[in-house]
Every structure is written in structure tokens, then in C-alpha cells.
Amino acid sequence: MDEVEAVLELAGVSKTFDGVRVLHDVTLTVRAGEILGLIGENGSGKSTLIKILSGYHSPDPGARIELDAASFIHQDLALVPSMTVLENLRIARFDTGFGWRIRWSAERARVGRFLKQVGLDVHPDTRVGDLSVTEQALVAMARGLADIEETGSSHPLLVLDEPTAYLPNDGVRRLFGVLRDLAADGAAIVFVSHRLDEVRELCDRVAVLRGGDLVAVVSDQSEKELLRLMLGRPVEELYPDTPSPEGEPLLSVDGLSGGTLADLSFTARPGEIIGFAGLPGSGYDEVPYLLTGARPAGGGRVRFDGQELAAATLRPRSAIRLGLALLPADRAHTGCAPALTVRENMTLPTLPAFTRFRAVVNQRRERRAALEQVERFAVVPRRTETALRYLSGGNQQKVLLAKWMLGQPKVLALHEPTQGVDVGAKREIFAHLSDAAAAGAVVLLSTVEHEDLAHLCSRVHVFHGGRCRRVIEQADLTPGRLAEAVYAS
Numbered sequence: 453m454d455e456v457e458a459v460l461e462l463a464g465v466s467k468t469f470d471g472v473r474v475l476h477d478v479t480l481t482v483r484a485g486e487i488l489g490l491i492g493e494n495g496s497g498k499s500t501l502i503k504i505l506s507g508y509h510s511p512d513p514g515a516r517i518e519l520d521a522a523s524f525i526h527q528d529l530a531l532v533p534s535m536t537v538l539e540n541l542r543i544a545r546f547d548t549g550f551g552w553r554i555r556w557s558a559e560r561a562r563v564g565r566f567l568k569q570v571g572l573d574v575h576p577d578t579r580v581g582d583l584s585v586t587e588q589a590l591v592a593m594a595r596g597l598a599d600i601e602e603t604g605s606s607h608p609l610l611v612l613d614e615p616t617a618y619l620p621n622d623g624v625r626r627l628f629g630v631l632r633d634l635a636a637d638g639a640a641i642v643f644v645s646h647r648l649d650e651v652r653e654l655c656d657r658v659a660v661l662r663g664g665d666l667v668a669v670v671s672d673q674s675e676k677e678l679l680r681l682m683l684g685r686p687v688e689e690l691y692p693d694t695p696s697p698e699g700e701p702l703l704s705v706d707g708l709s710g711g712t713l714a715d716l717s718f719t720a721r722p723g724e725i726i727g728f729a730g731l732p733g734s735g736y737d738e739v740p741y742l743l744t745g746a747r748p749a750g751g752g753r754v755r756f757d758g759q760e761l762a763a764a765t766l767r768p769r770s771a772i773r774l775g776l777a778l779l780p781a782d783r784a785h786t787g788c789a790p791a792l793t794v795r796e797n798m799t800l801p802t803l804p805a806f807t808r809f810r811a812v813v814n815q816r817r818e819r820r821a822a823l824e825q826v827e828r829f830a831v832v833p834r835r836t837e838t839a840l841r842y843l844s845g846g847n848q849q850k851v852l853l854a855k856w857m858l859g860q861p862k863v864l865a866l867h868e869p870t871q872g873v874d875v876g877a878k879r880e881i882f883a884h885l886s887d888a889a890a891a892g893a894v895v896l897l898s899t900v901e902h903e904d905l906a907h908l909c910s911r912v913h914v915f916h917g918g919r920c921r922r923v924i925e926q927a928d929l930t931p932g933r934l935a936e937a938v939y940a941s
């Protein structure tokens with residue numbers, strides 16, 4: 453292995469933010485042709501390390517970083533949906549000929565070459581927004597290759613930060629195929645993911661970060677062993693016991709429509725955790741938003757806690773007042789206020805509970821409540837006055853869930869609540885959902901994580917083409933059956 457060229461060499465890489473060291477003396481080599489997995493709990497320093505590689509952060513003095521050319525593909529892909537594939541790939545560097553005219557035919561041929569390399573058979577003039585999520589991920593890969601070609605490097609580094617988060621199974625397979633081909637051609641690949649099964653399947657070696665230390669670089673380890681290395685302790689059971697729902701329905705939904713969803717009816721009793729599954733765009737992912745007024749419903753009625761109303765009249769503010777809380781998937785844009793502190797984010801919907809004389813916020817009480825939630829949800833760092841944007845993705849998610857729990861919602865509607873969340877935090881989030889259900893709330897869970905649905909839900913509604921086509925009851929719920937129902941045409 454030693455004779456293979458090192459594409460990335462790190463030695464003594466540390467990073468300190470405001471006196472807190474979040475990376476300690478990381479030393480690591482990645483070679484041409486190698487796919488290296490990078491794993492670690494939320495807040496362990498993965499993003500910070502990658503941001504140092506991309507030049508976004510400078511490391512603490514004394515670090516050595518040797519890297520020729522690199523391209524970075526982030527989870528949100530950073531594509532412009534309204535622009536064509538060609539424009540996305542060649543943005544800001546069109547090949548110009550005589551008189552600065554863009555040579556469109558040369559551009560198309562060039563872009564076509566990169567698309568072929570990632571196995572994507574679409575016309576360069578197709579709008580990116582019209583492509584499937586898998587195709588968009590492959591366009592992002594093609595753009596990475598185009599960027600690298602500009603540098604002329606024969607052994608580039610490609611860094612992928614949770615690229616499979618939004619991909620269906622066949623998309624993951626296609627992406628992995630492309631990555632393997634690229635590695636065979638001499639690229640080095642760093643693959644950051646919370647999905648240990650995928651990391652094990654794809655990667656030659658796995659680097660494990662824990663609390664800013666690179667604690668191990670291993671190959672051929674079981675998922676359990678990788679988890680133990682990540683957490684620094686043996687793994688506990690991921691899924692809590694879920695309560696048995698009782699009593700009359702707390703929530704009845706009749707003919708709910710809106711967005712891609714048509715005519716959904718169901719009832720939920722207090723303590724019930726109900727799942728919604730399907731492929732992107734099948735309607736399963738509309739439910740949390742329509743029921744909390746975050747997206748306007750086109751029709752349908754909702755009976756909730758003794759009141760009946762037209763779904764179309766629901767607005768976020770009235771939903772919060774009624775006790776309907778939404779945890780959206782896109783937390784960066786819709787779920788939080790990144791510039792506000794952890795405390796401010798946490799008490800935003802419940803602020804009136806901390807005010808005296810309808811105006812003055814009792815700051816001591818507010819701080820105490822926020823701190824209690826930070827402790828309860830094991831948010832890292834255990835501080836309430838840090839701006840939310842400085843927390844790692846998984847810890848931001850814990851803060852947002854803690855925010856809604858503070859108001860003791862009667863219905864908790866969640867879309868991909870464990871997106872980007874590590875196994876330890878996942879366990880905590882599930883335990884909190886189970887506690888909320890045990891306290892009598894209804895939990896509605898829209899997610900692509902079939903394993904989670906199978907373990908947590910009393911029933912899962914499966915969607916195709918905007919409609920609920922099947923309801924699988926707890927006794928028949930397995931991840932395999934769910935996947936079959938979701939992918940069956």
C-alpha cells in the first residue's frame with residue numbers, strides 16, 4: 453500500500469473555536485484509489501475537519517495539510533434547480549471563443565462527457581429541478597469531476613458529506629457504483645456518513661472521530677464495533693418501548709388534500725405513533741406540513757381535541773395554539789433561527805409562558821427552562837447562550853425537538869427527525885418521542901427510515917402517487933415489508 457501515492461496527508465491538525473478545542477491533533481493519510489469513511493457522533497468534528505480541507509476554516513498553527521486538488525459535495529448538493537445541467541456544471545467558467553462568445557457546442561460535449569462518467573443519461577439542457585433526487589446527486593458528482601478537471605490533477609480528492617441522505621435505495625446503489633469507478637481510476641474519496649451499513653459496504657477503511665480526536669482508522673469492523681469506537685462505550689438498545697395507545701381518537705383527519713397529497717383519512721388515539729412512508733413526492737412527506745398549516749391544505753377536515761375545522765384554515769400560529777407542533781426536515785431554512793441563541797430558539801413558541809404582565813420576559817425562568825432542556829436532551833455544548841448555527845447538525849435537531857417539547861404539544865408532526873443525527877442522539881430522540889406519546893400525545897412520523905418506522909409505529913400508511921395505498925398494522929410491520937410496499941409499483 454505504501455507505494456500508492458498519498459492524495460491527502462494531514463498531520464497535527466487541530467481547531468479551536470473561542471478557546472474550545474474541537475479537533476485535536478488529527479493525523480491521517482488517504483491514498484489514490486482509496487475510499488475512506490469518516491464517522492463520528494454529532495459534534496465530533498467531522499464537518500470542521502472537512503471545512504479545514506476546503507479552506508473555509510484555517511487550522512490552528514502547526515498543522516500540515518498536503519492536498520493537490522479537491523472537490524466537495526455537500527448533502528444539499530448546492531445546485532440551482534432553475535438552471536440547466538449545463539449551466540450548473542459550467543457556471544462562471546464558460547469556454548469562450550473569438551469575441552468572448554460562449555462555445556455552446558463545445559460546452560455541451562464537455563458536460564456530456566462528465567455526465568457519461570457518472571452514468572447519467574440526461575440532456576445537458578434539462579432543468580435540474582426537473583430531475584429526480586438521484587439524478588441531481590449524480591449531477592453534483594459530475595460537477596465535482598468538472599471542477600477537478602479544471603485543476604488538471606490525475607489523483608484528486610473527492611469529499612462527500614452525507615450524500616445519500618435524500619436518496620432512495622437504487623440511487624444509493626448508483627452513486628456507490630460511480631464512486632467505485634472513480635476510485636478505480638485513481639481518485640481518493642472521503643465519505644462522511646451516519647449510515648454505518650453504507651460506510652461498511654463502500655469504504656476500504658473507516659476513520660472514527662470522537663470528541664475531536666481521531667480515535668481509530670479501521671477496516672472490516674462490524675457495525676457494533678464501529679458504534680463502540682464512535683461512542684467510546686458499548687451500544688445500548690436504540691429503540692425504546694412504545695406505549696399502548698388508549699381511549700377515543702384525539703385526532704381525526706378526513707379527506708386531507710394539498711400539494712401532492714390527495715384524500716387522506718385516518719384517526720389517532722392518544723399515545724399513538726403513526727408512520728407515513730413512500731418515495732419522495734408520493735405524498736407521505738406532505739402530511740406534517742398540511743396538518744400544522746405550514747403548507748396550505750386544499751381540502752379536508754380535521755377533528756382535534758373536540759374541535760372540528762377545515763384543514764385549509766390551519767395556519768402555523770393557530771396550529772401552535774391548538775398544540776400541533778411541526779419538526780420540518782429542512783431545519784436550516786424553515787426549522788430554526790440560526791443566528792439566535794439556543795435559549796431563544798428553544799423558548800420562541802412558548803415565550804408567553806415566561807412573560808409577566810404580558811410584556812416582560814422573566815429571563816431567569818426562561819434561562820432555567822432552556823438549561824433544563826439542554827440537559828434533558830444532552831445538547832453539546834451544554835450552553836444556552838451559544839448561537840444555534842455554531843452547533844453541529846445533530847445537536848441543532850435536539851434543540852428544535854426540545855423547543856417543541858417545552859410546550860407539551862398534543863400532536864407532534866415530524867419529517868425526517870433523525871436526518872444527520874448520530875446513533876446516540878437518535879436513541880435520545882426516540883426516547884423523547886416515546887415519552888411524549890406516553891404522556892398522551894399523538895406522534896406523526898414521516899420518514900424514509902423503514903427500520904425506525906417498523907420499531908416505533910403502531911401503524912404505517914404507505915403512499916403512491918399522492919394517495920395512501922396501504923396501511924400496515926404493527927403485527928405485520930417489518931422493515932422488509934415496508935420497503936416492499938414502498939417500492940412496489
Ligand SMILES: Nc1ncnc2c1ncn2[C@@H]1O[C@H](COP(=O)(O)OP(=O)(O)OP(=O)(O)O)[C@@H](O)[C@H]1O
Nearest residue numbers: 469474494495496497498499500842843844845846
Ligand atoms: N464556527 C463555529 N464556532 C464555534 N463552535 C463551532 C463552530 N463550528 C463548529 N463548532 C463546534 O465544533 C464542534 C464540532 O462540530 P462539527 O460540526 O464539526 O461536528 P460534526 O461531527 O460535523 O457533527 P454533525 O454530525 O452533527 O454534523 C461542535 O461542538 C460545534 O458546536
